[in-house]
Each structure stands twice: as structure tokens, then as C-alpha cells.
């Protein structure tokens with residue numbers, strides 16, 4: 426896909442597949458920036474360590490988001506479903522001085538003329554593929570350029586498909602790689618069938634090298650934080666049994682898996698008070714006695 430071509434040109438993006446297209450899976454592709462080394466291309470419930478947003482356990486994480494285009498329908502769907510990641514990042518308790526949720530997406534107006542009003546994530550709605558940069562790689566992209574593209578968020582798309590792609594792309598934006606490329610994944614691929622499948626179903630057809638990079642490549646354990654391979658992850662492609670040996674298959678996942686929900690808290694831990702609860706931080710970061 427075009428995103429893969431980009432990655433080979435050392436400007437990488439992740440693309441995603443869509444379950445709804447008969448015989449033509451629409452694939453999400455990962456985007457990568459020029460400074461990213463090849464080894465870090467490709468992993469998911471795994472994250473690229475160096476791509477995580479800078480964060481402190483004592484403070485919430487705020488990521489700004491801007492829409493570069495889109496209808497109210499499209500924007501509202503993003504706002505609706507991204508909340509599931511936000512909710513997953515919470516510990517289930519309220520804090521006196523800080524947001525309940527570790528991860529907070531702040532949607533800001535489209536106004537690139539305002540200096541300093543930068544957005545960490547820029548969203549473009551189109552009719553082609555879907556893709557996203559992984560984590561902080563989006564910071565290397567010019568402000569007027571998208572860092573996340575949605576190819577099939579519209580009124581004609583099944584709700585589950587819209588939900589899937591929004592959760593999936595924001596997973597990339599938080600640093601997640603594709604789960605089938607988890608360092609511990611051991612999928613019994615029928616490689617020849619996989620090469621043929623992506624050659625026949627993608628436009629332009631995927632080369633062997635593209636399949637190797639997007640499907641078979643597994644990230645190194647050094648480059649990633651990861652859980653055990655989680656086929657239920659929102660970051661997993663659907664795998665038809667025709668592409669594996671022994672009938673192994675996975676469906677399209679349309680929800681965050683239990684592992685996704687626990688892992689996001691692991692990679693972005695949040696405890697605004699000290700562990701012993703004798704000290705907290707106020708909104709300005711100043712230490713104060715816990716209430």
C-alpha cells in the first residue's frame with residue numbers, strides 16, 4: 426500500500442485493514458518518520474518504547490487533537506469512541522486535583538495561523554486507506570499535515586467498522602504497534618497464501634517485501650514493551666483461516682480487549698499522589714499534603 430511505500434522511503438505510517446470490504450480488506454498502515462530506524466518498524470499489545478508520549482506518573486497526559494476537515498458526523502464519531510481509550514486509562518478513582526483519566530485528548534480548533542497553537546494529532550477524513558503515525562512520531566510532521574487518516578468513517582459505514590478503525594488508529598497514536606507483530610506472536614502462517622492474498626486484494630498489489638514488513642515482521646523485544654500475544658487486541662488484523670495452517674483464525678476486533686485496557690495503564694501509569702498517600706501535587710505541580 427502507499428503507506429508501506431512511504432515506510433520503505435523511511436517515512437513510515439501504519440495502515441489498517443477493514444473487515445467490511447468483500448475480498449478487499451482495507452488495511453491500516455503504520456506511518457514512520459525519517460528518523461526512525463528500521464528495527465523499530467512494525468510491533469502492537471506491544472508499544473514502541475521510544476514512541477510513547479512523555480509522561481509522569483504524577484500527572485495526567487494531555488494530547489491535543491485537531492481536525493483538518495470532516496463533517497460533524499465524522500468528528501463526533503471520533504470524539505465518541507476515543508473516550509474508550511481515555512476511560513481505559515483511568516484507575517477507577519477520583520483525584521482531588523487532577524483529572525480522573527490519565528490520558529486526555531483535547532480537541533482544539535483548526536487554526537494553523539495561531540502561533541503556538543499546535544496540535545499533537547491532526548486528523549484527515551478521506552476515502553482511501555486509514556493510517557496513523559505511532560506515538561510521538563507525529564511531532565515530526567508539519568502542523569498543516571495529517572498524522573492520522575480515516576478512510577471509511579462516514580454515514581454509510583457500519584457502526585462497528587467505524588468504532589474499530591477509530592480505536593485502532595488512536596491505539597497507534599498512543600504508541601501501539603500491530604498485535605500480529607507482537608514479539609511473542611507465533612501465528613502459523615501459510616506464507617504463500619498470505620503473499621497471494623495481499624497481492625490479490627490490495628490496490629496497488631502488495632509486494633512480497635510489503636507483506637514481509639506488514640505481516641510477518643515481528644518487533645524486537647528490545648524496542649517494545651509488550652504483553653503476551655493477544656489475538657483479541659484492537660490492534661490485531663483479522664486473519665482468515667485460509668492464510669494459516671491448521672485452521673487458525675482471528676476475527677475483526679471492534680472493542681478494546683481486556684489486555685488493551687490493562688496495558689494502557691501499564692505503559693502510562695497514573696498516580697497523582699505518592700504511593701504512601703502522604704503527599705500530592707496541586708495543579709501547578711507543587712507538592713502539598715494529601716487531602
Ligand SMILES: [Zn+2]
Pocket residue numbers: 439440441442453454455593597603
Ligand atoms: Zn494499524
